[in-house]
Every structure is written in structure tokens, then in C-alpha cells.
Amino acid sequence: MSEPLRIGLLGHGTVGGAFDELVAGRGSAIESAIGRPAEISGVLTTSIGDFDEILAASDVIVELMGGTDTARDHVLSALAAGKPVITANKMLLAQHGAELFEAAERAGVQLRFEAAVAAVVPVIRVVQESFTAVDFTKVSGIVNGTTNFILSEMANTGASYSDVLAKAQELGYAEADPTDDVNGADAAAKMAILARLAFHTPVTLDQVDFEGIESVQPDDLSYAKELGLSLKLLGVAERLPDGITVRVFPCFLYSGHPLSPIEGPFNAVTVEAPEITEVTISGPGAGGLQTAAAVLGDLISVVSGEAQTHSAHNDLPVLSDVSSSFYLHLEVADEPGVLAEVAKILSDSGISVKSVVQRGIDDDARLVMVVHQCPESAFKKATDEIARLESLRSPPRFIRVIEEQFV
């Protein structure tokens, strides 16, 4: 009988515990995939296990601890010892990816991380293996299930952000401390990883501009419905003539966009390139069992698959002032000429209006419009000017709009 594959498991929480059960429960399927049995040779938590002993007794290390300090040290030690590593840790890769990929290459061992982006949705495999040689132009993703659940619920029920966040926490879709999810940081880490792979350019978390969903109002969602739009927290990594942009922001999509129907805690990623047109994949973006299933897929690839390179040979600049289309929400005095004043400021700034909805009377008068793509700096300047109009009753609110539609 062949010697078992010995797995050193760092972390035994939501994902680590589920992975442990999966290895035990799927033993014969794993054996038939890799040609030998697999066993957990040691477990490290804050209260049990010794890392050096586990490393010495393992053929492969699975890092499911989270955090960026101890996890980085352990992953580097494992790679230096010539042991392949599998991790689900997006923050680790978004902050220390270059160092870790270099260490893996130097040691000639694999570092796999499918579960770090969109959990069980196999987006890393698609970008890095299925479409290795395509010339990606754009990668867009709903890569945070918590915020997608909150925005879907707000749109479907008309409830406020804080009420829906409380419901998400009750249902286990949001952590007790949801900060990194709702402010966009979690999605930004995942987009840094995807941008690196798609554009072969080193991108770290601090180069990703991100905004969260904390200030989205229920009426933005109801006006959006009238304009045929749905609201998502989107990560967008795009190839432009002079470099790339990597951003995360709440934005409206038209119904013809493939990410528009993705509701609830699901994740989805759309990749675009001339050779493939557009491919979208979706599925659960979190959950112990689902994430552990992606880790198990990596384990099998580590043993039976080819090593991939994560080279960042392009080194393109990461740009910040780009063009976007916007939804603009104005609370205005209910008097003649307001629309004309606003339209003049926009037109003087070279910004053209795509659609307008005018609602309400007296103290509840609203002017809601979508403007065509324009430089973000020009739009911000125009809205600063609009904010100074006497007819404005509160500061303008705006949200980006993706005009692209595929059907």
C-alpha cells in the first residue's frame, strides 16, 4: 500500500474544521484522484500543536488560520522547506503575495489559493489555467457575499442599511465585526489578487481604490429600479491604454450585464478578453464546507497538477483618475428652472445626461439622473458646483453606473 499524503493543517475553525471532515469523509475519492490515501498529520490552533513538529511530519501545508503575521511566517517556512502550500487567506496574498510567490518559485514548490477569491467559485483556475494565454481586458466581480446579500435585501424589501446589516448578522452572512466586508477592503484584497493574475502585474491592497456600501440609501435603490438598474458592490480590474485600474465601488448595472441577476450571498466573476468574449462564473462565495471544497481541489492539483507561475512580468502602472458613468441624486427646491441650472453645469463640464427622473413636490422634490461616461475628476468638480446652488436642499449623492451590457 502507498504511503499516505501527510497534510499539516494550520487552523481548525470554520474552514479548517470542515476541511478536516472532508478529508476523512471523501477518503476513497481523494485516494483515487491522487493515487494514495491522505491523512491529517497535525493540527495547529492557538491552543494545540507545534508548527515545527507539524512541518516536519507533513508533505503539504494547508494554511487556514487567517491573519497576516504568523500565517506569513509559517507559509514562508513551509515553502523554504520545499513543502507545497495551500491557503485561503486573501489578506495574506494581497499584502505579501509578491514575497510568497517568489519564495514558492525559488523553492520550486506550488502555492495554491483557489479559496482565497470567491471561495468555491473556481475563478483562480479559470484566470490562471483555463485561459492562461488570453489577453484579458477586464475582470469584474461580486466578490463579497455579505454586501451582495445586504444590497439585494435592501432592493427587495426597501429596508434601511442598518436593519438589513442586523439581519445579515443574525443569519450568519455577516461577521460580528463586518467592517472589512462593508467598507470594501475584503473585496479589494480579492481584486488585487485577480488583477495580478489577469494582467501579470504586481498589485497590492494599498494600490486598490475602494469604497463601501455604508452610505447607500433605500431610495437610491427604488429610483434605480425605475431606471432599470440594480446595485452591486463591484470589483473592477481593467486594462487601459496607459496601465491598469483596480477598484471596488458600489455601482448600478443595467439588466443586460451578466452580474446584474446575482442576488443574495452569492459571488460571481466576469472575465473579458477578445479571445473568449465574456465568461461569467458564479456560486457561493463563503461557508466552511464550500471553502473547504475549494481547498480540497487545490490539494489534489498540488499532487497531480502542473505547477503554475504567478509571474508579474508586465509591471503596468496602476492608474487612479479614470472615466465612469454616474447616477446623480439631488434633493432640490420644488421651483421652476432647477433642472435647467443643473443641466447647464453638467453640459459646461462636458458631461451628457442619459436619463432623468423627476419626482415629488414641495420638500420632497428629487431630481435623479444618469450621466454618460466622463472623467471622474470632471464629474466631482461639476457636483461640487451643483452643491453650491441655492436650490439644493442637501449635498448631491452619486453612485457609479456600468453602462456595459452583453445581451
Ligand SMILES: NC(=O)c1ccc[n+]([C@@H]2O[C@H](COP(=O)([O-])OP(=O)(O)OC[C@H]3O[C@@H](n4cnc5c(N)ncnc54)[C@H](OP(=O)(O)O)[C@@H]3O)[C@@H](O)[C@H]2O)c1
Ligand atoms: N469562513 C469562510 O467562509 C471563508 C471563506 C473564504 C476564505 N476564508 C479564509 O479562510 C481562513 C480561515 O477562516 P475561518 O473562517 O475558518 O477562520 P476561523 O473560524 O476564525 O478559524 C481560524 C483558526 O485558525 C486558528 N488560529 C488563528 N490564529 C492563529 C495563530 N496565530 N496560531 C495558531 N492558530 C491560529 C484558530 O485557532 P483557535 O481555534 O484556537 O481559535 C482557528 O482554529 C481565513 O484566511 C479566511 O479569510 C474563509
